Amino acid sequence: MNENCYAVKGNIIYSTTPDNLVLIENGYVVCENGISGGVFENLPEKYRSIQVKDYGDRLVIPGLVDLHMHAPQYGLRGFGMDLELLDWLNTYTFPEEARYAEEAYAKRAYGMFTEELKKSPTTRACIFATIHRDATKILMDLLEDTKLRTMVGKVNMDRNAPEYLCEATEESQEETLRWLKDMEGHYQYTSPILTPRFIPSCTDSLMVKLGEIQKEHHLPVQSHLSENEGEIAWVKELCPSAGFYGEAYEQAGLFGNGCKTVMAHCVSSAEEEIALIRKNGVYVAHCPQSNMNLSSGIAPVRKYLNEGLHVGLGSDLAGGSSMSMFRAMSDAIQVSKLYWRLVDQTASPLTLKEVFYLATRGGGEFFGKVGSFEAGFAFDALVIDDESIWHPQPLGLLERLERVIYLGDSSNIVEKMVEGETI
Structure with a gap:
């Protein structure tokens, strides 16, 4: 031996x-x-x-697997937890993420984030960066040094965000392609994941271009889905050709079905959306602490497990104020009890065995045999x-x-x- x-x-x-x-x-x-x-x-x-x-x-x-977190929000932990999602993004998140245009700030903040992640129970994670190509490379360099296995995405946004945090459609496409080219051959442990922030911040044109990049480079995809009722209503206005939120991703070819995809939250997914998630093999990242903090609701994880969906857990730093996957497991049990008591008494609470599975093998499957x-x-x-x-x-x-x-x-x-x- x-x-x-x-x-x-x-x-x-x-x-x-x-x-x-x-x-x-x-x-x-x-x-x-x-x-x-x-x-x-x-x-x-x-x-x-x-x-x-x-x-x-x-x-x-x-090792524990975190299927959804935002590295640039590390400095926001514990801020604005009395707000709902869209107000929280505009008040806290977007101004903070704009700071990552400064290389010195990115190095300092991402250095703190990676050091804590290295010490945490997490061994693998799917991570959002920002729109900034240089800062995203800084994050990937720091994560590479930890030897954790991570997927990192340069975020894409071309609408419905402050001007200082939006790229033009073509610029977003070109910067993503430059990012992918710049990182070729430089990483052993860190890999790219295509990252449209969510449908409200990405035009149909940008989604089509990202779909083309996905097909050319065979990248996995991460984004958000049906997190908040106001967000869902907004998507209906923005994408009238889509019958439901998930179909807006599907129309761009960014919703499973040969494109490995993880969608965070799925708190209020309609029946047709759940059916498409199951059919296309999309992974659900359940983020219980964030869903409580931002008043989004409780995802029906019991239903998802009963229907055979791929489900893992996410900390959703910093909508979730802790990056501990121990905390994510206990929160998942607790919110499932509230769902059982207050929403659906046929949906039995999650067990310790089930949440341990979600934090290990359930989320790990997104990375392969993990x-x-x-x-x-x-x-x-x-x-x-x-x-x-x-x-x-x-x-x-x-x-x-x-x-x-x-x-x-x-x-x-x-x-x-x-x-x-x-x-």
Whole structure:
């Protein structure tokens, strides 16, 4: 066996399905050249000679996946949380994002963001930048140094934003193409994702041009969908040819169906939109904290799971004031209880097992075979020391995991590995 093959020993926890959580006390998970070789109660004979990293009684879980966050909003955490989405964008977000035209500000702010992300439980993320090509490259350079696996998008906007944050349609297309050309061959861990901010800020002409770029470069796509009732009504006015919000993306070829797509929120998706999400294999990034903070509502995640949609979790920094995916999991459970009590009593609340799946394998699927310790999956792992979360009674592994999700933070992470490499 080569030096890139080793085993991690500890209390192994991972998901195979939303309902199946595997818990193995004092088990082993094998890493072979960045890929999981499987989980074992005892090491098989063929692995007896490899290095064993023994973490004792600590928990070993897959790295967590954040399917939706805005890096330039890091400095906005905790601001304007009494506003709804569109007012919050105009009052806080757009003025802050305009600052990234200044290289010095971008380096300082993105440096803070990447340092905190590196220390967090997140190992992979889909990230919005701003319209600024140079600042987006700064962000990608900093993320590359962390060795996290991230998808980053230069944002596209050509309408319904302040003049200082809008590009002309052709300029937005050209700057996106220049950004893609500039980054060719420069990154091992960081990759581009096409990023129309949302339909209200992108004209039909720009969406068509972005669709052409997607087809030429085979890029994944990230955007927002049906987050807020006012936003949905606005899209109906702006795009009368589209029967519903998602169809406006579909008309440009930016809604799954061979174009890997993640849409944040889907709080108020109509039945025909849900059907198209399912048909086209679009991923939903559920962002519970942001949806509470900006009064957007509660996404019907139980319905989405029952209908077989691809669902993961997002922090939506800074609509969500925390980038912790532990917090995203506990929030997802809590808002699902409110949905069950106040909206639909047939929609049972999400379980601990289900939200753990969403934060690992569910969101990880957007990156490929990611988010589990099953053989053949990328070896992304967190080693967690929960000893500082005091308790007077003996606890099982499931109870310890739940307490980490509700009470843990970055200080509990003692080792973080992505594709077998320690971060």
